[in-house]
Amino acid sequence: MKLALVSEKVRAMIPSFPDSEEVIAVASDASEHLADILERAEEKPVLALVFLEAEDFSNFVDCFRQINYRDLVYRIVLFDPGGAHDSVCDEDLGIIYDMRTSPLSAVEFHFLLRRGFAFLREYYDFRADKDEKYLQLLDTKQDQEDLINIGKSLSVEKDPDTLLRVILFLSKKITGADAGSIYLIEKNEKGENQLRFKYSHTFSKDIPIEEFVMPMDMKSIAGYVAITGKVLNLEDMYNLPAGSPFSFNTSIDAQHRYRSKTMLAVPMRNHIDEIIGVIQLLNSKENLQDTQLVTGNEAFEIRLETPEDFDTKVLPFDPRYEGLMEAVASQAAIAMENNRMIKQIETQFEEFVRASVNAIESRDKATSGHSFRVAEICKEMARAVNEETEGVFGDVSFSATEIKELEYAALLHDFGKVYIDLAIFMKGKKLFPKDYENLIMKINYLYRVIELQYLICDAGCAEATFSEEARKQVESFKIGRKEKLEAIRKAKETIASLNEPTVTERDPGEILDSVMLEIGQILCRDIEGNSIEILDGPTRANLSIRRGSLNEEERKEIESHVLHTYNFVSRIPWPPEFKNIPEITLKHHEKLDGTGYPQGLKGKDQIPVQARMMAIADIYDALTASDRPYKRAISKDVAIRILTEEAKNNKIDTDLLDIFVRYKIHDKVDKDSFRMAD
Ligand SMILES: [Fe+2]
C-alpha cells in the first residue's frame, strides 16, 4: 500500500490534498500512526512518504530502524524553517527524500507524491532483486560446497555397497528427496544391456526392495534416461507428460501406502561420457516454510505419512538440481569406476602374486604350500597383535592394508629360490646322489680289480710248482689280499657314514685321510692304462663338511635367495601402501643377534616387526612341514621348544614368539595346508 503520512505540525505547509490513489493521513504522532498501520496492513510492503518537521526526524527514524524493507519502505520530506537539519547525522541523510523551508503549492505536493512513490517502488524492487540474486549466489555456493564434499566423500569410499549408499544419501541430502534408487547398466548372457536395480532407500517408509534386473528399454523411466541420457524432472508420477514413452508402475506405492509424486532422474556418466547407470530421486521436500528443522535437512526430517503430507509437503524438484544432480551422478559414476579399477588392480596383483608363488612351490613338491602357510601364520600373528591391549604390542596395530602388505611379502619371501639350483635345496647328504654313486662305483671297481688280480694269481699258482721259498711268498700274498679287500670294504662303509649330514666329533677330513692312506696306494688303472683317482678334490671337500650337508659355496648360494627375492619384488610397481614389501622380504633371515643374513642386521630397530614375524613363521613351518626326502618332520611341541631356544639365544623376537604361543597360532594353520597334490 502507498501511504502519505503528514505530521500535524507541518499540516499548514501543505495547502490542500489532491484526490489520489494513495492514502493520505494526518497524525499528531506520525511514528505511532505508522506503527499502527504496519501492524494492521494486509498488503506489504507499505510504501510511505512521510512529511515531518525537522526536529522530529531523529525520533521517527529511530522507531523504524529495525524494520525489514519487505514490510516498510519510507522516505521523509523534511520541513525545516529553523535549520534543524544540521543535526541530522550523515548515515541518516539517505532517508530524507526532500527538504523544504517554505509551504508547498498543491502542484508541488502532487508531484512530490508521484515522484516519491515511484522512487519507493523502484527502491523496493531493487532491494528485492538484489536479495534474490544473493540467495541464488548462496545456493550456488552451497551447490559448489556440496559437489566438493561429495567428491571427497566418494573418493575415500572403497567398499562398493557402501559407496552406493553414500551416493544416494548425498543425492537425497542435496535435493531434499524422500526416496531414491540407483540402477546400474550391465550385460546379460546375450551381451545385451540390462538394468540392475541395485539399491534404494525411502526415508518415510521402510520399503525393502530386492535387487532385480529389467530390460533396458524406453518403457521404464530408468531405461529412458539410460538410453537417451536426458534428465527427467517429473511433477506428477501419476500424471506423466502426454506422449511419454515410459510409464510408472504404481504397485509398490499401493503396497506400501506411499505416493510417488515428483521425480528427478539423472544419468550417471563416467569419465569417458559413457552412461553406466541412473539415479532416481522421489518427492522433493525442500523449501517448506512452516517446518522447523532441527538438522536443517528436509530429506531426513520431514516424514511423509498421510495423504495430506504428500499433497502439502512434496514439491517439484527445483530445476537447479537438474544440472547439479547430473554433476553428482557423474562424480558417483567416476567414483564407482575408480573403485572397480582399483578392485581390478588388486585382483590382478593378488593373482600375479599367487601365480608367482605357485611357480616356486611347483618346483619342489615336498616343500609345497610353505609360502602360503607362512603367509597365513603371519596374518594370524598380525591379527593377534591387534588384539593386544597392553604390553609390548598394546599400542601396535596393523590396518587391513598393512596385513595385506605382510601377506604379499610372506607369499613372495622365498621367490628368489627359483634362481637357485633345486638340487642344492634337495641336497640331503654331503655328496649329490650322482657324485656319491660315482665314488662308490669307483671303490667297487677297485675292489673287483684287486679281487680279479688275486684270482688270476690263484689260477696261475694252481698250475705251477713252487720252491719252498716261493710257496711262502704266495701264502703271504694271499694274506695281503684279504687285508686289502677288507680295507676297501671298510673305506666304502666309512665314506657312506661320512656322507651323512650328522655332526661328527672328529674332523671328517682326518678320517678321510686315514682311509685314503690305506686304499690310496692301491694302483688302479682304466682301459688306457691311466691311473684312476678314487677321491677327487671336490668330493673330498664335500665329505669333509663338518656340519650339515652343504659346503660354503652351496650355503652362500642358498642364502642368496633373499637377494634374488628382493631384486624381484623391488621391480614390481607396487602401489604406495605396499612399499615395504621388498624390505620385509629382504630381512626375513636376519637374526636379532646379528648372525643372520644377508646384512647381518642387529636388534629390533634394524629388523622390522613384519620381518621378525616372518622369521618365526618361516622357521616353524620349515620344522613342522611334512617329511621331506632330506628332513624328517618334527612335532609342533618340539618346534616350539626349538623356537624358544632360538629366542633365548636372541635370534628371534621373544615377544612375538610369546604371541605365537599364547594365541596358539600353530593351531590356526594346518601344517599340510596348501600342499600340492603328489
Ligand atoms: Fe627364506
Ligand SMILES: [Fe+2]
Ligand atoms: Fe621360507
